[in-house]
Amino acid sequence: MTSSETPAAPTSRTLPPEALDEWLAALAAELGxxxxxxxxATILDVARDVAHDVARPAAPLSTxxxxxxxxxxAADGExxxxxxxxxxxxxxxxxxxxxxxxQE
Structure with a gap:
């Protein structure tokens, strides 16, 4: 890279809240x-609770x-x-x- 070139800004991997519904709709369609x-809200609450009380990597696995x-x-009729x-x-x-x- 020459001194006149500027590095590209890193792409943010954080989804803004307003785009969450759009992403979920697209993914749901993709997955049928x-x-x-x-x-x-329920899934995000679980992820928050697990990330806070257990460990961050446990959140996606738990959800x-x-x-x-x-x-x-549900397959059993519930x-x-x-x-x-x-x-x-x-x-x-x-x-x-x-x-x-x-804490015990």
Whole structure:
């Protein structure tokens, strides 16, 4: 690179909040999923709780497991939205207990 060239600004990998719905709609379409089935606030709450109380890398893995658990329960006849809420509550509760175990 010569002195007259300026390096390109690094591309931000952070999605602005206003683009989140657009991204989720595009991904849902790509994956063949109804975007209305994505409880965004619930999943983000779980990710926050796990990242804060357990570890940041545990957040995406935990939300994936919430989805798997809910899908399994829905396949067994449970309402999907209720299964997601329940799995999310269980996950957040475990994360809180996980954080508390170091304070004993």
């Amino acid at each position: 999923v109804d975007p209305s089935l994505v409880p965004t 994936y497991l919430v989805g798997l658990a809910a899908a399994q329960r 309402d999907l939205a209720a299964a997601v809420r329940d799995a999310a509550e269980q996950t957040s509760a475990l994360a809180g207990r996980w954080a508390d175990r170091g």
